[in-house]
Amino acid sequence: MILLSVYECATNASPDAANGSENVPLSGPPSDLASAALLAQKRPERVDGLQATSAASLVPEIARKRFAEGWRKHVPLNLLTDEACSILNRVAAAKEFDDTYALDGTRGIVPVPKEISMDKERALGFTDWWGAWQRLLDLIRTYVPLELGKWRTHFTYICAHREDSNWAVWAAYDSEVRYRSTVSSLDPAVFHDVIYNAVLKRDWKSSALEELRAELRNSSTTHASSSSTRFHPYNDSNSNSNSNSNSRSKNQFFRKNQNQAPLAITNGENPAGPRCFICGNRDPSHQSRSCDAQNRGDGRPTVLGARSHDGSRVDSEGNRYCFAWNGRRGCQSGAYCRLGHHWCSLCGAQDGSHPAQRCRAV
Numbered sequence: 001m002i003l004l005s006v007y008e009c010a011t012n013a014s015p016d017a018a019n020g021s022e023n024v025p026l027s028g029p030p031s032d033l034a035s036a037a038l039l040a041q042k043r044p045e046r047v048d049g050l051q052a053t054s055a056a057s058l059v060p061e062i063a064r065k066r067f068a069e070g071w072r073k074h075v076p077l078n079l080l081t082d083e084a085c086s087i088l089n090r091v092a093a094a095k096e097f098d099d100t101y102a103l104d105g106t107r108g109i110v111p112v113p114k115e116i117s118m119d120k121e122r123a124l125g126f127t128d129w130w131g132a133w134q135r136l137l138d139l140i141r142t143y144v145p146l147e148l149g150k151w152r153t154h155f156t157y158i159c160a161h162r163e164d165s166n167w168a169v170w171a172a173y174d175s176e177v178r179y180r181s182t183v184s185s186l187d188p189a190v191f192h193d194v195i196y197n198a199v200l201k202r203d204w205k206s207s208a209l210e211e212l213r214a215e216l217r218n219s220s221t222t223h224a225s226s227s228s229t230r231f232h233p234y235n236d237s238n239s240n241s242n243s244n245s246n247s248r249s250k251n252q253f254f255r256k257n258q259n260q261a262p263l264a265i266t267n268g269e270n271p272a273g274p275r276c277f278i279c280g281n282r283d284p285s286h287q288s289r290s291c292d293a294q295n296r297g298d299g300r301p302t303v304l305g306a307r308s309h310d311g312s313r314v315d316s317e318g319n320r321y322c323f324a325w326n327g328r329r330g331c332q333s334g335a336y337c338r339l340g341h342h343w344c345s346l347c348g349a350q351d352g353s354h355p356a357q358r359c360r361a362v
Contacts, residue, residue, distance in 0.1 A: 020083045059085055059135055069141040075139075076121040080132035118179065122172045124161070129171060150189040157191065159318035165320070168338040172199040203338070277326035277345045277356035278302055278313070288327065296346065296362050303348040321345045 059080060065072045078084060095314065104110050124132065133155055140148050151312055154177065162170040176195050178187055275282045279293035296302055304313040314320055320340035325331035331339065343350045347361035352362075 009227060023278075039207050059139065063139065067139045071144055072182055074118075075136070076118055077124060077129060077132040077136065077175070078120040080135040081124065081128045082131055083128075085135065103175050118175050122168070122175050124171060126164075126167055129174075130159070147160065147188075150187060154188040163335055167198050169196075273362075274328045275346075277323065278304055280346055280359075280362040288323070298324050300360055303345055315348065319343070328357065330355070 004279050038080065056329050063075050063079050094217055135147070137152065137155070139313075140151050154174075158170050158174055173192075173196050176199060177186070177188055177192060180195070181188055186192065274286045276286050278288055278291040279295065280292070280297040281293070292306065293302055294306065303315050305316065312320065322331050322337045322340040322342055323345070324339060325337065325342045326345040331337055341350070342352045342355075344354055344356055344359050344361075346356040346359040349359075349361075
């Protein structure tokens with residue numbers, strides 16, 4: 001079986017088309033005439049004197065083709081962004097979604113289904129997503145006008161309820177609804193809790209795994225750094241007395257640290273060591289991610305409640321907090337973090353003035 005690109009597949013033109021006879025009289029039963037009328041509506045009507053506004057905003061042909069065929073295949077929004085619709089990128093963007101064909105010995109040229117990844121679409125920022133949706137609404141208005149109202153409701157609902165901190169969840173929800181609409185009869189004008197909760201859980205697991213990996217990398221780096229600067233009592237091997245002295249110093253050092261009590265919780269901008277961003281505990285063996293404390297070190301209830309069935313922790317109003325920002329390594333995502341709000345998880349301050357590691361309330 002030989003794989004062929006759609007650009008390599010030869011098409012046999014009809015005799016009428018070859019002779020330039022485009023205006024063939026319609027004939028046949030009324031049902032055929034109605035179908036022909038619907039096909040004619042798939043091309044925008046001509047407007048006398050209308051000039052092109054921007055040659056760089058044309059939608060790739062593959063997107064129009066899928067709508068013209070009844071929108072039975074998903075059209076990812078990354079195909080409708082300003083960058084994808086530019087003159088330079090329009091053809092290149094379309095090739096990613098180009099159909100693939102195979103040459104079969106008995107059946108001839110047959111289409112081969114191609115799986116389209118939706119990762120790029122779900123990674124779009126809100127600005128690119130909004131611009132792509134304007135082109136999507138134009139396509140819906142042209143090819144499936146009866147569904148325009150429902151899809152506009154879906155679009156405006158997301159715009160009204162999204163937040164910068166959880167935009168990745170809404171982008172994935174929108175993508176999943178549009179994909180499922182091509183294979184089922186779901187109503188896009190209705191909010192689908194099942195889809196949203198599934199996307200939210202998947203995003204939380206991905207975020208938790210990302211944070212855990214970052215903490216492990218940070219922990220390894222810290223351990224290597226502390227090992228290289230630690231005092232080694234066996235550096236001098238020229239004298240037995242020095243060796244014995246160093247050995248005694250080593251034993252005294254470890255006995256001292258074994259008997260030392262854990263550091264107490266203190267206030268201040270420069271705390272003595274990291275603290276748990278749930279309860280404020282500074283015990284080195286205490287892990288924030290496994291903390292199930294219901295009260296802080298001062299006896300007051302923790303800002304973040306108990307873990308839910310999926311392992312997440314939120315405050316009394318259901319808000320998620322960025323654990324990375326409140327942890328030791330910090331977060332570089334700025335105020336628009338998909339991991340959660342940049343609010344203090346110890347005192348609940350929502351002004352972004354300080355993380356848990358610099359909280360003076362505990």
